[in-house]
Amino acid sequence: xxxxxxxxxxxxxxxxxxxxxxxxxxxxxxxxxxxxxxxxxxxxxxxxxxxxxxxxxxxxxxxxxxxxxxxxxxxxxxxxxxxxxxxxxxxxxxxxxxxxxxxxxxxxxxxxxxxxxxxxxxxxxxxxxxxxxxxxxxxxxxxxxxxxxxxxxxxxxxxxxxxxxxxxxxxxxxxxxxxxxxxxxxxxxxxxxxxxxxxxxxxxxxxxxxxxxxxxxxxxxxxxxxxxxxxxxxxxxxxx
Amino acid sequence: xxxxxxxxxxxxxxxxxxxxxxxxxxxxxxxxxxxxxxxxxxxxxxxxxxxxxxxxxxxxxxxxxxxxxxxxxxxxxxxxxxxxxxxxxxxxxxxxxxxxxxxxxxxxxxxxxxxxxxxxxxxxxxxxxxxxxxxxxxxxxxxxxxxxxxxxxxxxxxxxxxxxxxxxxxxxxxxxxxxxxxxxxxxxxxxxxxxxxxxxxxxxxxxxxxxxxxxxxxxxxx
Numbered sequence: 001x002x003x004x005x006x007x008x009x010x011x012x013x014x015x016x017x018x019x020x021x022x023x024x025x026x027x028x029x030x031x032x033x034x035x036x037x038x039x040x041x042x043x044x045x046x047x048x049x050x051x052x053x054x055x056x057x058x059x060x061x062x063x064x065x066x067x068x069x070x071x072x073x074x075x076x077x078x079x080x081x082x083x084x085x086x087x088x089x090x091x092x093x094x095x096x097x098x099x100x101x102x103x104x105x106x107x108x109x110x111x112x113x114x115x116x117x118x119x120x121x122x123x124x125x126x127x128x129x130x131x132x133x134x135x136x137x138x139x140x141x142x143x144x145x146x147x148x149x150x151x152x153x154x155x156x157x158x159x160x161x162x163x164x165x166x167x168x169x170x171x172x173x174x175x176x177x178x179x180x181x182x183x184x185x186x187x188x189x190x191x192x193x194x195x196x197x198x199x200x201x202x203x204x205x206x207x208x209x210x211x212x213x214x215x216x217x218x219x220x221x222x223x224x225x226x227x228x229x230x231x232x233x234x235x236x237x238x239x240x
Numbered sequence: 241x242x243x244x245x246x247x248x249x250x251x252x253x254x255x256x257x258x259x260x261x262x263x264x265x266x267x268x269x270x271x272x273x274x275x276x277x278x279x280x281x282x283x284x285x286x287x288x289x290x291x292x293x294x295x296x297x298x299x300x301x302x303x304x305x306x307x308x309x310x311x312x313x314x315x316x317x318x319x320x321x322x323x324x325x326x327x328x329x330x331x332x333x334x335x336x337x338x339x340x341x342x343x344x345x346x347x348x349x350x351x352x353x354x355x356x357x358x359x360x361x362x363x364x365x366x367x368x369x370x371x372x373x374x375x376x377x378x379x380x381x382x383x384x385x386x387x388x389x390x391x392x393x394x395x396x397x398x399x400x401x402x403x404x405x406x407x408x409x410x411x412x413x414x415x416x417x418x419x420x421x422x423x424x425x426x427x428x429x430x431x432x433x434x435x436x437x438x439x440x441x442x443x444x445x446x447x448x449x450x451x452x453x454x455x456x457x458x459x460x461x462x
Contacts (some may be wrong), residue, residue, distance in 0.1 A: 013242040013344040015286030015298065015375075020248040021351050038252045040437045045361070048436060080354035081249035083382045087437060113355065119358030121406055121416070122389060126448065127354075127380050133444050164451040168444075192457075199326075199460035204425040207414050208321040208328060218275035218334055220310050221267040222317060 021076050029069045032058050036091045037084070058095035066092070067100055079113075082127035085136040093138025100142055103148040107135035108156050108165055131162070133168045140172040150176045157185045167193050172216070244344035246379055248296040249351055255383035255438050259304035260295030272306050275334040282341035304391045305386030308438075309333060309389070309423075313430040324421065325391075326426035333394035337361075338369035345374025354380040357392040359389050359394040371397055383428055384438040385445055392420040404455040411458035421446045427462045 024034030032054055039051035058066055070088050077084055086148045089107055092100050110132060113125045134158060143150040153176060156169040173182035183194060251257045263269065271294055272278070275430050278299075283289040288297030295301065310316070310330040315323065319331040346356035361371045371393045377386060395416035402408055407414035424446035428439045443452045 011241045012281050012285060013244060013287075015342075015344065016243070016245045017286070018245050018247045018348075018350065023250065030403075037250065038257075041252045041258055041435045042257055043258055043433050043435045045304070051436070077249075077295075079352060080349060080380055081245075081253070082380050083255075083441075084250040084253040084351070086441060087250075087253040090437070090440070117406060120360055121392060121402070122358040124355045124376055124380060125375070126445075126452075129448050129452070130441065130445055131386075133448055134441075137444065142360040162452075164448040167451045167461075168447070172377075192459075195459070196457075197460050198300070199430045199462065201426065203460065204324075204422040204462070206419045206422040207326045208325075208332060209414070210321055212321050218271065220275070220317070221271050222332065227282075233457040 023073045029065050037087045039214040040124040053240045055094045085131045089151045097150045098146045101152040104135045104139040105152050107153050108132050132165045157182050242344045245348045247350040254266050256295040259383045263307050264293035277339040287342040301378045304383045307459040308383050309387040314432050324426050325422045329391050336398040337371050337396040341372045343372045346454045349375040349379040353452045360392050361393045384442045388424045391423050392416045392427045395419045407455050410456045421449050
């Protein structure tokens with residue numbers, strides 16, 4: 001069977017745009033968060049370096065309002081724009097201190113939308129799950145820098161969240177040296193989670209059930225000389 | 241005809257500021273339009289038909305997903321089925337998907353709320369084969385996840401549904417969830433010209449699928 005989704009007939013739909021939210025305009029810390037999001041989503045080694053610099057500034061100079069600023073943006077972006085929320089938690093994992101741990105536990109345990117079997121294969125529940133598991137991994141990075149925050153991950157395990165969140169929390173607990181404590185918190189039927197291993201890339205093999213033939217058609221254009229799009233970043237040249 | 245509204249989410253965090261300028265390339269747009277059988281009627285009325293380089297519109301954001309699916313392998317233009325799924329995923333998808341349509345799916349998508357289904361595919365005898373992308377596809381997931389969704393739907397368009405409700409019974413079933421996991425995993429391992437955020441989201445989404453969408457857990461993660 002396929003994932004069920006009732007849809008109206010074949011006629012097309014219409015779409016209108018509404019005003020956008022500008023989450024990074026309200027303070028210096030918010031602006032820095034915006035820069036971190038930008039560099040985290042840029043494809044270059046230079047951007048990775050710039051990201052680490054912004055994170056360092058956030059660690060040292062946010063004056064303790066990093067958590068408050070992230071929380072404020074989360075209030076604006078409640079149940080949509082999961083990518084932005086995932087990015088903010090990722091940055092909090094890199095720049096936050098022990099105080100961020102409780103917040104990340106709360107984000108990991110936020111109730112997920114109800115599962116609706118007739119809604120289709122992927123839904124907003126999956127995107128909320130990604131935000132929650134992102135919070136678990138952010139907590140891992142905080143605890144790596146601040147070992148006193150490590151036991152927070154056990155709070156997530158003890159609350160028995162949805163399986164993907166629980167599994168990530170158990171994996172993080174093991175990596176933080178808390179495997180035995182996590183095992184004590186798990187019922188026996190869930191102890192198999194501790195045996196989940198990391199697979200090699202070659203194990204991610206999908207059988208295409210076909211061989212190379214003539215059907216290849218519509219060969220994509222090669223990038224390079226044909227690439228005419230403008231660059232994303234501002235050019236460096238400047239008139240004096 | 242349904243009507244819907246949206247607010248533009250952050251363009252950096254979704255990857256649309258990274259991939260949007262890349263799809264603004266006439267040769268690519270012409271190719272993708274034919275290869276995935278887009279039709280004007282399914283992409284006008286605000287969905288971006290007359291504004292293809294605008295990365296706040298659904299058409300640009302769908303093309304970003306297709307770009308990511310097409311060009312992320314370090315061995316492009318090799319698309320042999322003897323390689324890994326990052327190499328041949330686009331080849332399979334464009335041959336399997338009969339037509340790619342945009343629809344509302346939900347009445348609105350804002351940073352405050354973007355509920356509902358992401359995509360849908362129907363196929364079979366006496367059926368108008370098609371794949372539909374809904375507002376949450378465009379506005380509630382990043383570019384690399386969109387690419388994974390397109391491949392998932394392509395597996396359905398090829399005639400392979402799920403065999404355990406909305407889940408696959410096992411890894412060995414070789415269904416849409418396994419394919420999506422494999423593509424995301426390979427994208428995270430060796431995807432080119434992409435960002436740390438796109439890679440990391442791909443890894444985490446792949447693990448969430450492994451841990452949630454197989455009735456029998458395969459026993460491993462990415």
